Amino acid sequence: MARCVTEQVISDVSPSPRYAIVLAAIGTAMLMWASGFVIVRYIRPYYGAGEVVLARFGGAALLLAPLIARQRPALPSRRDGAAIVVVGLTWFGLNNFMLNAGEKLIDAGTAAMLANVAPVFVAIVAALALREKLGRPLIAGLIVAFAGAIVIGWSSGHHSGGLGGAALCFFSAVPYTIAVVVQKPLLKRVSALALTWGGFVVCTLVFLPFAPDLMHELGRAPAKDTVLLVFAVIGPTAVAFTMWAFALTHSSLAAQTVSTYLIPVLAVLIGWIALAEAPTSLVLLGGVLCLAGVAIAQRGQGAASVDRGAR
Numbered sequence: 294m295a296r297c298v299t300e301q302v303i304s305d306v307s308p309s310p311r312y313a314i315v316l317a318a319i320g321t322a323m324l325m326w327a328s329g330f331v332i333v334r335y336i337r338p339y340y341g342a343g344e345v346v347l348a349r350f351g352g353a354a355l356l357l358a359p360l361i362a363r364q365r366p367a368l369p370s371r372r373d374g375a376a377i378v379v380v381g382l383t384w385f386g387l388n389n390f391m392l393n394a395g396e397k398l399i400d401a402g403t404a405a406m407l408a409n410v411a412p413v414f415v416a417i418v419a420a421l422a423l424r425e426k427l428g429r430p431l432i433a434g435l436i437v438a439f440a441g442a443i444v445i446g447w448s449s450g451h452h453s454g455g456l457g458g459a460a461l462c463f464f465s466a467v468p469y470t471i472a473v474v475v476q477k478p479l480l481k482r483v484s485a486l487a488l489t490w491g492g493f494v495v496c497t498l499v500f501l502p503f504a505p506d507l508m509h510e511l512g513r514a515p516a517k518d519t520v521l522l523v524f525a526v527i528g529p530t531a532v533a534f535t536m537w538a539f540a541l542t543h544s545s546l547a548a549q550t551v552s553t554y555l556i557p558v559l560a561v562l563i564g565w566i567a568l569a570e571a572p573t574s575l576v577l578l579g580g581v582l583c584l585a586g587v588a589i590a591q592r593g594q595g596a597a598s599v600d601r602g603a604r
Contacts, residue, residue, distance in 0.1 A: 318536040320555075325536075327559030329529030330401040331567055332521045333393050339514035340522060342393035343503035346496065350385050352526035354493035357486065357535070366487040376479045377488060381495025384472030385534070390500075391465035398458025400570040402561030403445060406580030407459055409557050410438045411466035411473075412587045418474050434589035441582025444575060477541060485538035493534075557584070 333345060340348070369377060396404045413435050442463045479488060511519060557580060565571045572580065 315540050318540040322533040322537040322540070323555045324559060325529040325533035327405065327556050328563055329525055329533070330392075330396065330405045330556075330560040331563045332525045332529065334396045334401040334404075334564065334570070335568060336514070336518045336521055337397045339510050339518050341503070341506060341510075342390050342397070343500055344507040344510060345393050345522070345525070346386065346389050347500040347503045347507055348522055349389070349526050349530040350493045350500070351497040352523070353531035353534070354490060354497050356527065356531045357490045357493065360486060361490050364484070364486060366484050369483055369487070369491070373479060373483055374491075376475050377483070377491040378495050379475050380472045380479070380488065381492035382499065383468035384476075385492050385496035386499055387468040388465050388472070391461045391468070395458040395461035395465065399462065400572060401564040401568070402557060402570070403459070403572045403576050403580070404462040405557040405560035406572070406576075406583055407442060407445060407462035408465055408469075410442065410463060410583050410587060411469045413438050414466050414470035415473055418470055430589055434586045436586070437589055438583050438586025441579040441584075441586060444579030444582060476538070480538065480542045485542055486535060489534050489538045493530075 336345070368374075392404060392408060395407075413431075416431055417435070442459065445459050445463075476488065483491075514522075561572060
């Protein structure tokens with residue numbers, strides 16, 4: 294699977310001497326995000342969903358502030374500023390809050406598999422933006438992905454709260470889709486760094502009410518959990534989101550949505566090694582159905598349509 298994904302990404306990356314850098318950026322983002330799923334799962338006894346969002350994006354905003362001060366990007370127009378707010382609220386804020394809450398109830402690998410139905414939603418939004426009819430492959434892919442989610446939810450439902458966790462992770466793909474579609478054309482006018490930092494700031498301001506709880510947990514959580522939270526600020530947040538935004542300016546939206554196939558695979562492996570947590574065979578079957586649904590939808594929609602719809 295990894296080889297096919299890599300070949301697809303290479304074929305869709307804009308011809309450029311920097312294509313290796315773009316692929317490295319995408320790969321770094323995938324690895325960091327996969328590790329982020331596992332970290333959130335590990336620190337869940339001490340840090341709540343909102344507290345993790347505030348720590349990650351507030352800390353990342355501080356880390357990127359010196360780079361912003363050095364580059365001094367131009368202030369965005371009112372329209373672009375509104376788009377940055379949307380990205381901050383939907384992707385950085387709501388999407389991550391839903392995933393964090395879901396991971397309190399289900400393992401990291403399962404959460405990653407459910408969240409990766411997002412390309413189906415991206416394809417649907419792209420088709421609607423182009424005012425095209427939803428083709429049979431896209432509808433079939435959506436049905437298969439939903440079937441996979443139902444299988445995972447049914448299996449997780451045997452555990453307390455598992456069904457709710459599965460639902461949170463599955464529908465977290467909706468705010469993510471909104472952000473990705475808004476982000477693609479915005480990057481033609483706003484630098485990747487400025488967009489990412491602006492979104493971080495918006496997310497931080499919205500989640501400030503969680504600051505008292507975060508400070509309380511920092512005082513009582515074990516040092517290992519806090520160190521992992523700090524790493525989540527640096528790797529899966531500051532580095533990963535910046536790399537993703539950079540890559541989006543040099544490759545098609547389709548290339549990057551296909552590359553996200555790697556995240557659940559990596560999350561399952563890291564979770565198995567670090568936490569001794571592995572999805573059950575029934576959950577893995579549901580995950581395969583989710584990814585198969587994405588593949589069916591993208592094959593029918595075509596990379597070009599997705600990319601044109603994003604613009």
